[in-house]
Amino acid sequence: MKSAILVFPGINRERDMARALKLASGHEPAMVWHAETALPNGTDLVVVPGGFSYGDYLRCGAIAARAPVMDAVRDFAAGGGLVLGVCNGFQILCEAGLLPGVLMRNARLKFICHDVHLRVERSDTPFTRGYNAGQVIRVPVAHGEGNYEADEETLKRLEGDGRVLYRYCSAAGVVDEQSNINGAAASIAGIVNDRGNVLGMMPHPENHVEDIMGCTDGRGLFAGLVAHLEKAA
């Protein structure tokens, strides 16, 4: 799996992501600067990492979404290439129009930085095939703007088409108000586009991939991507 990680000024999770991808695939990902106009040849997966691109000026992800490299990402996604956006990366993909909706300020206004539980809604996608449907995983979040919102019709479509892949839940897998840390519509933690090749999620699976991190629940996402691409090759 040849992956490319986009690097914007103010991003700070790109090395965590590189480490997780290397661990899963054995290949060092390419780091692609935002001013580039093309992705490396043979890229299988584009990752938009977390952080605070452009200091979250204007709106989270708004300025990064208009960077030159994003046109190449748009073409890549239009051709069916896999794109993963985590945290600020999710915000950037929404702002770029690659995913519907918007990430608003957390409902209780606080920056949230702790582990959460996620329910994997289905396992038949490149982004979830490393898990079982209904499986509960534990991964960290670190965000102030993770409150996913979209108009009613969009939400209906997301649910109807099974495009919500990850949802905030309790340790037992119950989706309720209490476990919905940021007030997101329908406890949405991660969604895919209509074609199913672009995933945006607020939590950080890349931070739970090694024993030293105290949990390896994030591994399944990367292992699933590797398995998907190997099968496709």
Add this chain to the structure above:
Amino acid sequence: MKARVTVTLKSGILDPQGKAIEGALKSLGVDGVTSVRQGKVFDIEIAGSDKARAEAALKDAADKLLANTVIENYRVEVLS
């Protein structure tokens, strides 16, 4: 020319920041405040003297970057 673009949240969109400000104003004893919605103002200098053209450019700016039209409305004014 001087121009101003005002970006506001669409009605019905929850504005937790506005709510917090509203609460603070109430606790300061400011009289009669019933609701606060937070928005953004951009003061922009624009070249030339063609008002219609400037308005078109500002609309373009708002659509492309200044506002996220999923949740925000904007108003464009050429001031002078």
